[in-house]
Amino acid sequence: MKICKNIAELNDWLENYSNDKSLGFVPTMGALHKGHISLLEQSIEDNDLSVVSIYVNPTQFDKKEDLENYPKNDKADAEMLEKAGCDMLFLPDNLSIYPNGEQILEFDLDGLDSTMEGKYRPGHFQGVITVVDRLLDLIQPDMAYFGEKDYQQLAIVRFLAEERHPETEIVGGRIIREPDGLAMSSRNERLSEEQKEAAAIINEVLEKSYSKKGNMNVEAITAWVRKNINLNPHLNVEYVEIIDPYTIEILDDIEEDTEARICVSVWCGDIRLIDNMPL
The missing domain is CATH 3.40.50.620 (HUPs)
Known part of the structure; x- marks a missing residue:
């Protein structure tokens, strides 16, 4: 090389x-x-x-x-x-x-x-x-x-x-993840073991949010994601947004068959983490 x-x-x-x-x-x-x-x-x-x-x-x-x-x-x-x-x-x-x-x-x-x-x-x-x-x-x-x-x-x-x-x-x-689901990032090097364990919750909550589509509106889904991530004392959600995957436009309403992506930014201590996945 x-x-x-x-x-x-x-x-x-x-x-x-x-x-x-x-x-x-x-x-x-x-x-x-x-x-x-x-x-x-x-x-x-x-x-x-x-x-x-x-x-x-x-x-x-x-x-x-x-x-x-x-x-x-x-x-x-x-x-x-x-x-x-x-x-x-x-x-x-x-x-x-x-x-x-x-x-x-x-x-x-x-x-x-x-x-x-x-x-x-x-x-x-x-x-x-x-x-x-x-x-x-x-x-x-x-x-x-x-x-x-x-x-x-x-x-x-x-x-x-x-x-x-x-x-x-x-x-x-595609996003490459740790075995526990945490999205790989150079910033992860700065997380303690306890923080890494907490940060894995982000992916867990995002995966569960998929089941809410069709049963909840956008406002309810994003509120549910924010609440369930913030239940961990190490985590503090900065934003949760549901977007059009092509235009990046923030969506106010989605149907069960709407193509969408859910994006989050979460503080874990003083480390800022982002993640997203199809919704």
Whole structure:
């Protein structure tokens, strides 16, 4: 596996290895887990070559302490990627991503960033798409892979790619879970064992919410989810929303046959967790 740390090395690798070969790309912020590796495996299956990037983007953190506390272990991540069959790891520095300083891409996301994560983390998605846009410009992959755990982000990246990078297909990867149902996340490293046990309740409640569809309205379902997660003293629900899985529009009413997705953000101590699933 080749490791490139700047644009010159990246361009040299792309010029020498990617001509006439399909290229898959998995952007990450490191602290890799099986969810990231599943995206890489999907890329390897779909493409001739697969690239993974690791870059902890400072502009998508709304709290400085979250950036400072974000887990980092490039050596362990590189070993995991090489074992999984990654062809190239891109480890850009800040200058490669922000050549003119940390300037945010001002891009109209057509309201996709106005609810859920966008509402509770203002400016977050502008930081995300600034880096995604830059990485897609640099790597120009045929396919790029993003996990469904960040479901709103996936929709926003798809919109960005349609508008600015139509040559790249955005592929969503299913949520990978721990045996107890907790959605895998780099943030889970910061949870105590007791908190991890509590956080598994999130998935348990979301799965049970499916049986409420057709028997309860949206307001009652979201209230039921909030109440049952908050029963655990370690957990505090920030939001519960039921959305259209294609437009990300928050739904006020659903029928039994309505396609929908339920999304939550939950604080477990000082760790913020998100999850979602089809409803």
